Amino acid sequence: MTAQILDGRAVAAGILDDVKHDVGEFIKEYGRVPVLATVLVGDDPASHTYVRMKANRCRDVGMNSRRIELDASITTETLVNQIRELSEDPEVDGILLQHPVPDHIDERAAFEAIAPSKDVDGVTRTSFAMMAFDEGGFASATPGGIMALLDAYDIPLAGKHAVVVGRSPILGKPVGMLLLARDATVTYCHSRTADLAEQVARADVVVAAAGRPELIRGEWIKPGAVVVDAGYADNRGDVEFEAAAERASYITPVPGGVGPMTIATLLAQTIRAARAHETARQNSAIPARNQ
Amino acid sequence: MTAQILDGRAVAAGILDDVKHDVGEFIKEYGRVPVLATVLVGDDPASHTYVRMKANRCRDVGMNSRRIELDASITTETLVNQIRELSEDPEVDGILLQHPVPDHIDERAAFEAIAPSKDVDGVTRTSFAMMAFDEGGFASATPGGIMALLDAYDIPLAGKHAVVVGRSPILGKPVGMLLLARDATVTYCHSRTADLAEQVARADVVVAAAGRPELIRGEWIKPGAVVVDAGYADNRGDVEFEAAAERASYITPVPGGVGPMTIATLLAQTIRAARAHETARQNSAIPARNQ
Numbered sequence: 370m371t372a373q374i375l376d377g378r379a380v381a382a383g384i385l386d387d388v389k390h391d392v393g394e395f396i397k398e399y400g401r402v403p404v405l406a407t408v409l410v411g412d413d414p415a416s417h418t419y420v421r422m423k424a425n426r427c428r429d430v431g432m433n434s435r436r437i438e439l440d441a442s443i444t445t446e447t448l449v450n451q452i453r454e455l456s457e458d459p460e461v462d463g464i465l466l467q468h469p470v471p472d473h474i475d476e477r478a479a480f481e482a483i484a485p486s487k488d489v490d491g492v493t494r495t496s497f498a499m500m501a502f503d504e505g506g507f508a509s510a511t512p513g514g515i516m517a518l519l520d521a522y523d524i525p526l527a528g529k530h531a532v533v534v535g536r537s538p539i540l541g542k543p544v545g546m547l548l549l550a551r552d553a554t555v556t557y558c559h560s561r562t563a564d565l566a567e568q569v570a571r572a573d574v575v576v577a578a579a580g581r582p583e584l585i586r587g588e589w590i591k592p593g594a595v596v597v598d599a600g601y602a603d604n605r606g607d608v609e610f611e612a613a614a615e616r617a618s619y620i621t622p623v624p625g626g627v628g629p630m631t632i633a634t635l636l637a638q639t640i641r642a643a644r645a646h647e648t649a650r651q652n653s654a655i656p657a658r659n660q
Numbered sequence: 661m662t663a664q665i666l667d668g669r670a671v672a673a674g675i676l677d678d679v680k681h682d683v684g685e686f687i688k689e690y691g692r693v694p695v696l697a698t699v700l701v702g703d704d705p706a707s708h709t710y711v712r713m714k715a716n717r718c719r720d721v722g723m724n725s726r727r728i729e730l731d732a733s734i735t736t737e738t739l740v741n742q743i744r745e746l747s748e749d750p751e752v753d754g755i756l757l758q759h760p761v762p763d764h765i766d767e768r769a770a771f772e773a774i775a776p777s778k779d780v781d782g783v784t785r786t787s788f789a790m791m792a793f794d795e796g797g798f799a800s801a802t803p804g805g806i807m808a809l810l811d812a813y814d815i816p817l818a819g820k821h822a823v824v825v826g827r828s829p830i831l832g833k834p835v836g837m838l839l840l841a842r843d844a845t846v847t848y849c850h851s852r853t854a855d856l857a858e859q860v861a862r863a864d865v866v867v868a869a870a871g872r873p874e875l876i877r878g879e880w881i882k883p884g885a886v887v888v889d890a891g892y893a894d895n896r897g898d899v900e901f902e903a904a905a906e907r908a909s910y911i912t913p914v915p916g917g918v919g920p921m922t923i924a925t926l927l928a929q930t931i932r933a934a935r936a937h938e939t940a941r942q943n944s945a946i947p948a949r950n951q
Binding site: 477493494495497498499501502504527528529530536538542545546549552554555556557558559561562563564568 | 768784785786788789790792793795818819820821827829833836837840843845846847848849850852853854855859
């Protein structure tokens with residue numbers, strides 16, 4: 370293997386250390402603990418595990434998590450109302466709706482009930498457009514984590530050709546927009562792409578986000594390319610790791626690559642949201658004649 | 661020349677005929693005339709011309725336009741408040757803010773003051789995300805017009821490689837998302853793209869939206885490709901027309917290609933907005949016990 374590993378675990382640990390420090394400062398300054406609310410619908414074991422991991426990381430960095438668990442049979446309306454309550458609750462800084470939700474629920478309606486100022490998982494339409502327009506909103510957590518990982522290794526993006534395989538609203542589409550905002554030339558491939566091998570073979574940076582194990586063959590990778598594997602189905606990535614690592618200059622392992630970066634981004638965005646909320650409160654408390 | 665012309669003037673005329681018919685039906689059904697409000701800031705002659713053309717087309721199809729003209733010196737806050745009033749005005753169905761606005765104004769804040777249900781020019785973050793997520797919102801007018809033009813000639817998109825040159829929030833980015841929603845493989849190129857000629861040479865469909873006259877050389881076009889020129893700077897397109905038309909299968913002229921489609925899309929979306937407003941009013945008028 371010739372590629373250098375993009376060590377998401379190590380980079381995420383560094384980010385979480387910074388978050389922990391920021392949380393300490395925040396508590397000293399404002400006398401309260403930041404809160405991430407997690408909403409889980411139904412009893413999918415993997416989703417329970419993810420939510421528990423997120424709650425554990427919250428505790429590690431000194432934040433509180435508030436876990437809302439709802440029965441799989443609830444209606445969209447009930448879920449939307451629950452999330453709206455959290456959006457209006459002054460004690461809650463960030464809201465995460467664990468997806469996927471059961472099929473009968475309108476996931477988009479539930480996402481849109483999250484106040485943009487608390488959308489620390491970057492799932493709302495507003496957050497997506499702000500990513501696309503480079504307006505500094507909250508990034509979708511996995512795409513934001515991928516960018517932070519590339520930055521940690523000083524990987525140049527401007528003028529490079531990035532190929533994103535996958536086009537989901539919370540992974541493929543936003544990561545492409547974040548790469549475009551960093552001046553990469555960006556190609557979106559997907560299940561209907563006619564010549565996936567050729568498209569991937571031209572990439573300086575490949576982001577695999579299709580959720581199909583080992584869809585991307587190692588032999589397709591251009592020598593020296595950077596390979597980011599955001600797949601996770603069946604505990605395997607979307608990229609044929611061993612063969613790709615023979616050709617790539619940098620590559621993420623699965624697990625230990627993108628996964629840890631997702632949680633780190635979520636918590637980094639939560640402390641950022643908490644600070645923004647306190648700043649907004651202070652500004653609105655200034656008497657009108659001073660504004 | 662071997663390419664067939666994508667005749668935007670003729671296709672737009674057909675769409676405007678349909679809109680005129682729909683407006684007639686709407687007036688009979690609801691006893692009022694749909695209204696498009698146009699907001700113009702400052703005295704750029706080209707912008708005045710565009711707004712006047714839009715008002716004329718409104719009249720042609722039987723809709724009313726309400727023209728708001730504001731001094732170039734107004735603040736963002738004044739403009740935002742003006743647009744909010746239009747968003748809340750039950751007589752207004754669609755709102756168009758003519759861009760560009762003067763540099764001191766926060767254009768994004770002004771766009772976001774447009775209620776998504778009246779965003780018939782497709783400029784808000786909500787409209788952008790709904791385009792990207794294929795959720796059936798209002799398309800940005802020019803990208804929506806481009807798609808309607810391609811559809812009028814039954815040009816296949818699924819599995820084709822589309823290259824978009826340009827990445828503005830109301831043209832390049834949304835047209836790429838609309839092409840992606842139609843299952844094209846989509847590449848975004850821009851001023852930092854290292855190998856524009858090579859990228860364009862691989863395209864089955866080229867959408868030129870850079871605003872740089874004749875940036876795209878005819879010799880770059882793959883034989884048989886479809887060429888859509890959304891440029892208009894200095895009355896010239898972004899594509900070297902004569903040379904490109906020797907190689908393309910279909911090509912838009914400038915003028916008479918994308919331009920007329922933009923206004924047609926704007927008005928088609930305005931009558932759609934008017935119907936949606938009436939439907940929403942009827943639903944909210946139903947007594948609660950029947951809901």
